[in-house]
Amino acid sequence: MLMQEKNRIVRAAIIFTAAYVFVAALAFHFSPKQFPYSTVIYDRNGILLGASTSNDGQWHFENSTVPEKFKKCILNYEDSRFYFHFGVDPIAIGRAFVLNLKDRRIVSGGSTLTMQTARILLGNQKRTYFQKIYEIFVAICIEIKYSKNQILSIYSSSAPFGGNVIGLEAASWRYYNRPSNSLSWAEYATLAVLPNQPSLVRPGKNQDALRDKRNSLLMKLYSNKVIDKETLELSLQERLPGKPYNLPSLAPHYLEKIKADKNLRKKTSFTTTLDYSLQENANRIIFNWSRIFSQTGIENAALLVVDTKTKDPIAYVGNINSSVDMVEAQRSSGSLLKPFLFSAMIDNGMLLPSHIVYDIPTRMGNYIPKNNTNKYTGAIQADQALTRSLNIPAVRELRQFGITQFLSLLSKYGITTLNHDADYYGIPLILGGGEVKMREIACAYAELMNKACGRKSNVPVSYGTAWTTCSILSDGVRPQDLENWRLYSRRKKIAWKTGTSSGNRDAWCIGTTPEYTVAVWVGNSVGTGNKMLTSASTAAPLMFEIFSILPQTSWPLRPEMEYDEITICTQSGFIAGPYCSETKTELKTHGTPQTKSCPYCRTYAFTPDMEYQVTVEDMINQYKGQMPATENRFVLPPYVEYWYKKQNLSYRSLPPFVPWHKENSENNIHIEFPQENSQIIVPIELDGKKGSVIFEAAANNPGTIIYWDMDGEYLGSTQKEHKFTASPKPGQHTLTLTDSTGSIRKRNFLVIAE
Structure with a gap:
């Protein structure tokens, strides 16, 4: 008999062990249902900035932490022996069986918190005895695989809290407009009773029933010495939640940006670098x-x-x-x-920042940039042109620097959208x-x-x-x-x-x-x-x-070791040359290439009364034995000087040459448009007729008359404002300009058929 008893015990142990191993194996492969969660963004301090409903239209925040107060509320209300059972509470099951048998219907399920978790994860199927047995089995699997705190976390983040609100965190924001770690005992107690009957929460409906359940739980917390009498009395006086709050929506575009990021698809909750207060302001x-x-x-x-x-x-x-x-x-x-x-x-x-740069009417092929003010300064310091955002100096600088080189530079700054070549953008890029x-x-x-x-x-x-x-x-x-x-x-x-x-x-x-x-x-x-x-x-x-609204900011100290001291021309801003009469010191970035010296200051010869310019030959003819007076002057090209004088009244133009001077150079005339060997398109007007182009020139002497010739054909003359309209045919052309002193200027260009 003793041997038979031992055999029965061994067989029972083997069966139990096998059953446990089988259930444990199933538990190892069991994983909770993957709910669709809301996408939620928080600021850098964990404050909610915004959220979107999940794919099934629910407010369902993914959250792994359970506040200690809520944990005590939910366990006292749902499962006081949670830490002492293995997923199934025999006492609760027995009590439920007696009640159901007495009423001849299911009035109590005897479910533990683990069994309720299993029911949620199984999709809240219709209640039957078979379904209950299956939930018990799944509850045991859950207990084997997860710790008690993990089970509480799964339950808290998956339980229904009324309407389309799922999980504690979403419920806390919808009903109290605060995160779940900041609620009072009364608020936690209110939320704890909702999963049992989530339909209780309806603005203006069933408030008495909800208050009774909340207060009953608060009394139980007091009886179990979880809260003291003062906390109980204050909690009983707290109001119930009213109409659900709208969730914050402080950064909706940033929320959608995160949702659209394929690299972040596996996450639903994001702590961003945004600042709530700054975002709100x-x-x-x-x-x-x-x-x-x-x-x-x-x-x-x-x-x-x-x-x-x-x-x-x-x-x-x-x-x-x-x-x-x-x-x-x-x-x-x-x-x-x-x-x-x-x-x-x-x-x-x-x-150099002090360099004067040209700000004059400019044409580059068929492109005619203009300043926003439609005014021109003639010449202006480069740093002032930048702060005043003048367009003409910028386009001229880009032409000098090179579009391809500039595009390469911008890519190093992280600009990815300028991904075409230089011909695509052209000078208008700047x-x-x-x-x-x-x-x-x-x-x-x-x-x-x-x-x-x-x-x-x-x-x-x-x-x-x-x-x-x-x-x-x-x-x-x-x-x-x-x-x-x-x-x-x-x-x-x-x-x-x-x-x-x-x-x-x-x-x-x-x-x-x-x-x-x-x-x-x-x-x-x-x-x-x-x-x-x-x-x-x-x-x-x-x-x-x-x-x-930002905090006080600083400014970096000038890095003195990064500069070299140079001497520049006060008027042109270029490195001072031998003919610059006014100079000053300035700092140049250390290690950068040397810029050229001033091209605008040189020595000029004048008659003794300074009324006319002269050459030595002019003086010999009329002033026997006398040498001309000389002076260093800052002189701009005529096409720049015309506009510069309007803004700078102290600028001194050169006087004309003496009447008997024989001009034999081209320096008195400048052709602004077209440029040498440029390609021009003569547009077709809206009425279908051939359009025209405007040639532009400038002269040193304001009274100069310029005579216009194209391909040997005389076009006409201009005085003061030197612009001429023409309609050249497609092909190669030569524009020739002559003035009354004999100065000649030529320019070759090509007209392309449109």
Whole structure:
């Protein structure tokens, strides 16, 4: 008998072990149902910025943490012996069996929290005895595979909380507008009773039943010494949740950007680098400005604030009044690329900030760029041309620097959208002939500032050049009522640049400091232009107001070791030559190639009374034995001087030569258009007739008469303003200009059939 008893025990042990191994094997392969979750974004401090419903239309946040207070509420309400059973509570099952038998229907399931978790994961099937047995089996599998805390986490993030709200975190935001780790005992107790009967939560309905269940749980927590009497009394007085809150939607375009990122598809919850307070204020500011813009037919605006050092976004407003994300859209750059050309030319020894550059009517083939003001200065310092965003100097500089080289430079700044060759963009590239993304161009400005701060950067210009460029950009005249910004007690020094695209379709402003870079775009997403759309009146003031809500910023110290001291001509800004009468010292970026010396100052000869220019031969003929008077003069070419004198009254033009002087050079005449060996297309007008082109020239002497000849055929003469309209046939031509002193100038060009 003893041996038989031992055998039965052994067989039972083997059967039990086999059953356990079988169940354990099944448990190992068991995995919870993969619910579709909402995409949720938080700011860098964990504050909710926005969320979208899951693919099945539910508010369902993925969350692995369970607050300790909620854990105590749910266990006291649903399963007080949770930590002492193995998925099934025999006492609860027995009690449920008696109740169901007494009422002859299922009134209690006797389910543990683990069994409820199993039911949720199995899709909440219809309640039957067979289904209950299956849920018990799955509950045991869950207990084998997961820890008790993991089971609580699965339950809390998967249980229904009324309506289309799934999981504790979503419920906390929908009913209390706060994260689940910040609720009171009464609020946790309210949420704890909902999964049992989620239909209780309806604004204005079943509130009494919900209050009774919540208060009953609070009393139980007090009886079990989980809360004290004072907490109980205060909790019983708390109001129940009313109408569900709308979830925050502070960065909807950034949320959609994350959802669309294929590399992030496996995640649904994201802690971003955005700052909640800054994002909220940025939304407020751009909304207020947009109401003003909309009065003139400007419907959309967008902005981006990035951490200059890391280039991570800290505020992201993709658009106002449109779902189109303008931070990622490709739009004409306007004048935003000018600082990068400016700095590159300095680094290549092609320019000094003080150099005078030409600002005159210019034609390049059939392309005729114009300044936004439709005015010309003749010649202006390069740094002033940049801060005033003059177009003519910029296009002339790009022609000198080279379009292909400039495109290569921009790619090193991280601009990916300019992916065609030089012929595709041409000279208009510098004025907005190419499209950029706000995110990329903002980061390019941040890179320039990082280099100016001496930080590690991929920017292909030197430390000193970057600092110089940013310093020049900080001296621009600020818009409207911000012109007296230097008087502000807590002023921010900002390197900034505006840009308005052709046809007034896009208005830009980007500002950067060592801490923050702010980019603003204003316009219409559909691309329609508006004459009221200028960067100075829209994007610039909006950008400066965004900077006003940012913390105080700094400015990098000038890197003294990065510069060499040079002597320059005061009037031309070039390195001083032997004939420059006025000079001053300036700093040049160390290691950059030497620029050429001043080409505008030289010695001129005059009659003793300084009334006329002369040569030695002229003096011999009329002033026997006398030598001419000489003087060093700053003299611009005639086609530049004409415009320069209008802005600079102190400029002294050279007097004419003495009447008996015989001119035999070409220096008195300059042909501005066409350029030598240029190719010209004569357009066809709308009525089908052949159009015309306008030839342009200039003369040293304002009273000069110029005679025009093309291919040996006399065309006519001009005086004062030297422009001539002609309609040359396709083919090679020679334009010849002659003046009354005998000066001759020729220019060869080719007309291409349209």
